[in-house]
Amino acid sequence: xxxxLENLLPILAEGFGTTLAIFGLTLLFxxxxxxxxxxxxxxxxxxxxxxxSFYISVMRGTPLLLQIxxxxxxxYYLSQSTGAGFSFDRFPAxxxxxxxxxxxxxxxxxxxxxxxxxxxxxxAATMLGLTKSQTxxxxxxxxxxxxxxxxxxxxxxxxxxxxxxAQVIAVTELFALAKKQQAAYASIFPLxxxxxxxxxxxxxxxxxxxxLERKLNYYR
Amino acid sequence: xxxxxxxxxxxxxxxxxxxxxxxxxVLKDISFGMNQGDVLSIIGPSGSxxxxxxxxxxxxETLDAGEVRVCGKNxxxxxxxxxxxxxxxxxxxxxxxxxxxxxxxxxxxHLTVLxxxxxxxxxxxxxxxYHARIRAMRLLKRMGxxxxxxxxxxxxxxxxxxxxxxxxxxxxxxxxxxxDEPTSALDPELTGEILKVIKSLAEEEMxxxxxxxxxxxxxxxxxxxxxxxxxxxxxHGTPDYVFGKSNNDRLCSFLSRFAQSND
Numbered sequence: 375x376x377x378x379l380e381n382l383l384p385i386l387a388e389g390f391g392t393t394l395a396i397f398g399l400t401l402l403f404x405x406x407x408x409x410x411x412x413x414x415x416x417x418x419x420x421x422x423x424x425x426x427s428f429y430i431s432v433m434r435g436t437p438l439l440l441q442i443x444x445x446x447x448x449x450y451y452l453s454q455s456t457g458a459g460f461s462f463d464r465f466p467a468x469x470x471x472x473x474x475x476x477x478x479x480x481x482x483x484x485x486x487x488x489x490x491x492x493x494x495x496x497x498a499a500t501m502l503g504l505t506k507s508q509t510x511x512x513x514x515x516x517x518x519x520x521x522x523x524x525x526x527x528x529x530x531x532x533x534x535x536x537x538x539x540a541q542v543i544a545v546t547e548l549f550a551l552a553k554k555q556q557a558a559y560a561s562i563f564p565l566x567x568x569x570x571x572x573x574x575x576x577x578x579x580x581x582x583x584x585x586l587e588r589k590l591n592y593y594r
Numbered sequence: 595x596x597x598x599x600x601x602x603x604x605x606x607x608x609x610x611x612x613x614x615x616x617x618x619x620v621l622k623d624i625s626f627g628m629n630q631g632d633v634l635s636i637i638g639p640s641g642s643x644x645x646x647x648x649x650x651x652x653x654x655e656t657l658d659a660g661e662v663r664v665c666g667k668n669x670x671x672x673x674x675x676x677x678x679x680x681x682x683x684x685x686x687x688x689x690x691x692x693x694x695x696x697x698x699x700x701x702x703x704h705l706t707v708l709x710x711x712x713x714x715x716x717x718x719x720x721x722x723x724y725h726a727r728i729r730a731m732r733l734l735k736r737m738g739x740x741x742x743x744x745x746x747x748x749x750x751x752x753x754x755x756x757x758x759x760x761x762x763x764x765x766x767x768x769x770x771x772x773x774d775e776p777t778s779a780l781d782p783e784l785t786g787e788i789l790k791v792i793k794s795l796a797e798e799e800m801x802x803x804x805x806x807x808x809x810x811x812x813x814x815x816x817x818x819x820x821x822x823x824x825x826x827x828x829x830h831g832t833p834d835y836v837f838g839k840s841n842n843d844r845l846c847s848f849l850s851r852f853a854q855s856n857d
Contacts, residue, residue: 497654498700498759502714502766503690512713516704593703594748 389551403473408480433478442471468540487518520590527583598627605660622825631799635812638822644805693768697775701747708743733761753784773804
């Protein structure tokens with residue numbers, strides 16, 4: 375068992391590296407994109423609002439698994455049939471799929487946060503002569519941040535586990551490698567170890583988020 | 595004859611009432627003027643359009659017709675019909691010469707008291723931090739709040755929060771200061787401290803418009819009083835006239851209702 379672990383750990387650690395890369399890059403792209411989508415969804419103009427609502431409903435209404443496959447193979451078939459060559463490699467396809475999917479969820483969280491800020495905050499800022507962007511970035515956004523931390527924490531923790539979906543297009547992240555080892559060892563032990571990786575990662579994240587919540591609790 | 599600081603002529607404003615599916619005119623032909631150092635109290639029953647009038651002049655609501663001049667600048671292009679607002683540049687200038695104190699303070703909860711007061715002077719007036727802070731501390735001292743400079747709004751009483759919001763408005767050096775029911779959200783025992791502050795501003799010849807339900811205060815602090823009802827100015831004159839000599843039925847019944855409720 376111990377020697378199994380010695381062999382397993384480096385392999386799984388390498389997979390975990392890929393998992394972390396998917397996790398980190400997805401957050402890096404989906405949070406700003408989500409903020410943009412949230413702002414667009416609150417646009418005065420229907421021509422902006424409607425397509426954005428449609429995008430969000432498709433992202434939330436179909437499986438992420440399907441979206442990953444669609445983006446990877448879709449771009450492949452498209453480049454094949456048009457003859458002109460652009461298609462995603464496996465890893466970028468995963469990042470794109472995860473980013474646009476999670477952006478939709480984050481957008482709804484952010485929109486809820488932005489809409490919960492009382493109108494009086496905008497009016498006070500206007501009366502003081504702050505510009506629209508000063509109002510948004512200095513008055514509204516900091517307050518939104520505090521309100522969206524609990525809901526975002528949920529999404530982030532779900533994302534850690536969702537990274538395992540990348541194996542569907544043969545990206546060798548933690549779960550894909552663990553499953554391969556399970557077959558090689560004919561034992562469930564590798565999966566168990568992989569589970570510990572996920573669990574510890576999320577444990578660290580939830581400690582971080584409760585710290586962040588406490589840190590932002592300096593005002594009501 | 596000096597130029598009036600604030601001039602409102604034939605101001606009209608309607609809202610669309612979606613329940614009744616028709617336009618409701620909340621301000622019907624409002625005109626008045628104020629000179630430097632004037633203090634105007636606006637009284638009247640709820641829904642008479644007092645706050646809306648203030649918000650139209652402060653550019654928080656758009657008006658439908660009429661003229662508004664603040665410090666010699668037109669809010670509306672003169673003679674335009676349908677009305678057109680002045681250039682963005684002029685609107686900003688007008689906005690910076692007016693300040694508004696809200697009924698429910700609207701302090702920025704994530705900023706300290708000091709940051710609330712210095713934010714706009716630093717970001718909008720481009721004052722350097724050091725001087726903005728010194729001036730803010732002077733204003734806070736005047737409000738009796740220098741010890742609270744590092745506190746957050748949620749740690750203050752309602753009266754203290756309202757004093758911070760007055761300091762925040764004063765930090766922008768407005769030419770006219772509007773008060774939209776500044777004591778209505780406060781416990782009765784806290785209204786006194788706000789009224790005292792406003793009174794001290796009046797003594798310094800700050801030009802102010804105060805929408806209020808505090809009749810004794812409206813009479814005491816102002817040199818002119820407007821009584822509004824149903825979107826029109828019913829009476830306009832000195833406090834002595836409005837609170838004593840006027841025989842207007844609507845005003846008398848309004849004031850007697852107040853006298854009863856205060857017994």
